[in-house]
Amino acid sequence: xxxxxxxxxxxxxxxxxxxxxxxxxxxxxxxxxxxxxxxxxxxxxxxxxxxxxxxxxxxxxxxxxxxxxxxxxxxxxxxxx
Numbered sequence: 001x002x003x004x005x006x007x008x009x010x011x012x013x014x015x016x017x018x019x020x021x022x023x024x025x026x027x028x029x030x031x032x033x034x035x036x037x038x039x040x041x042x043x044x045x046x047x048x049x050x051x052x053x054x055x056x057x058x059x060x061x062x063x064x065x066x067x068x069x070x071x072x073x074x075x076x077x078x079x080x081x
Contacts, residue, residue: 023058050080
């Protein structure tokens with residue numbers, strides 16, 4: 001199984017920011033790769049770190065407050081694209 005590319009990860013994050021995909025869904029998607037890393041062909045270490053960085057964007061600090069705000073998510077995108 002190939003790891004997601006930086007472009008695929010960025011597309012998923014844009015869907016989250018556009019309200020078309022939940023944070024929880026992208027985290028489940030990312031963690032699915034991370035937990036099965038022995039089966040993943042990691043050919044871009046930067047993309048792998050990008051995947052790990054987004055794997056917890058669903059963390060909450062309150063019932064309706066996420067730890068990572070939109071600006072934080074955009075900062076992650078800018079760091080890895």
